[in-house]
Amino acid sequence: MTSVLATIAALPRASSRRLDAANESNPAAPSATIAVLTPERHAAEVVAAKAVAIAERARLRREAIRAVVLATLPPLLGFALFVGAWALFAQANGSLPSPVKTWHSALDVFSKPFYIKGPNDQGIGWNVLSSLKRVGIGFGLAALVGIPLGFIFGRFAFANAMAAPIISLLRPVSPLAWLPIGLMAFKAANPAAIWVIFISSIWPMIINTAVGVQRVPQDYLNVARVLNLSEWKVVTKILFPAVLPYMLTGVRLSIGVAWLVIVAAEMLTGGVGVGFWVWDEWNNLNVEHIIIAIFVVGIVGLLLEQLLLLLARRFNYE
Numbered sequence: 001m002t003s004v005l006a007t008i009a010a011l012p013r014a015s016s017r018r019l020d021a022a023n024e025s026n027p028a029a030p031s032a033t034i035a036v037l038t039p040e041r042h043a044a045e046v047v048a049a050k051a052v053a054i055a056e057r058a059r060l061r062r063e064a065i066r067a068v069v070l071a072t073l074p075p076l077l078g079f080a081l082f083v084g085a086w087a088l089f090a091q092a093n094g095s096l097p098s099p100v101k102t103w104h105s106a107l108d109v110f111s112k113p114f115y116i117k118g119p120n121d122q123g124i125g126w127n128v129l130s131s132l133k134r135v136g137i138g139f140g141l142a143a144l145v146g147i148p149l150g151f152i153f154g155r156f157a158f159a160n161a162m163a164a165p166i167i168s169l170l171r172p173v174s175p176l177a178w179l180p181i182g183l184m185a186f187k188a189a190n191p192a193a194i195w196v197i198f199i200s201s202i203w204p205m206i207i208n209t210a211v212g213v214q215r216v217p218q219d220y221l222n223v224a225r226v227l228n229l230s231e232w233k234v235v236t237k238i239l240f241p242a243v244l245p246y247m248l249t250g251v252r253l254s255i256g257v258a259w260l261v262i263v264a265a266e267m268l269t270g271g272v273g274v275g276f277w278v279w280d281e282w283n284n285l286n287v288e289h290i291i292i293a294i295f296v297v298g299i300v301g302l303l304l305e306q307l308l309l310l311l312a313r314r315f316n317y318e
Contacts (some may be wrong), residue, residue: 033186081271097288105288106295124292128249128300131262132191138197139258146254147247148200150209151235154243160210167203175200175261179268189269196265197258204253212246213239247313255308259301 083099091095097105113125153160178199182192216239224234266275274297281289 018159038143061263087089093285097291102288102291106292109289109292111292119278120270124296127272127274127277128296131266131274132300134193134266134273135197135255135258135262136174137202138194138262139255142198142202142254143205143251144260145198146250147209150206150247150250151213151239151243153206154210155235155239165208168208171195171203171207175257176264176268179265183269189271193262193265193269193273196289197261200261201254201258204257205250208246208250209243211270216242234264245312248308252305252312254310256301259297259304263297 014230021069047169050181066178085098087099090098111122113123115123116126153163175196178196179192182195184187186192188256220238221234221241229237262273263275263278266273270279278290278293281287281293
């Protein structure tokens, strides 16, 4: 064994002596000495490469942990401060339920979300679904009307000049101010609530779509005129891809308005829905359920907005 190791150790020295002799006989080739890689040097380079790889993995691990901490710690601290302030205010006020009491009530509410004990006594699940149904109908009708109107007002300056004062006059009107008009026109509470959603959520879609059409570069339209494209081709091939980000922004704003409005409208119209559930629990002096409904409204609204943000990123043409 010792002789084998001695032989292996002697190989680099013999190679080095041969290379030195070659260098003396051929001075024009000094680079031959660079090719010498002794086992000791090879082992050192392997160890150094492993150390660099380990250090890089450690750095990436630290960055990943830091990113996770920065993403989760601030929201958790904010929520903890909110719950703490709520608990202190509930303790000082006396009439406001504490977070613990509300949590136990929420467990009871969500343990049976789809019960039905009567036409106006249903679980929170049915109330949320009823509100979403009204929002979907009113918001869908607003999109069917508002987006084409936005294209028309943005495409034709004369139509835009005609509509601008009307939109400026009606857009700031409170949504609930439209409810008596809906009750008078439809003679029923459910279509009146849908009408309020429609008239409240149509304005962001009209305005954002029109602004998007107006910001399309004139060169695009000049090319379409040179190619003698029809108006349908101009809308579908040029305007729609360019206006889509503006249009989706208007849709996202409109869905937020629609979800805000439905709670107030259902408080006044009755029936099944989150707004009616809040008002009914207030009549029963069940404040815990009112707080639960507030959180439910916020969570559903957040999910709707995030869904539309995903949709906007999916169809974002640059």
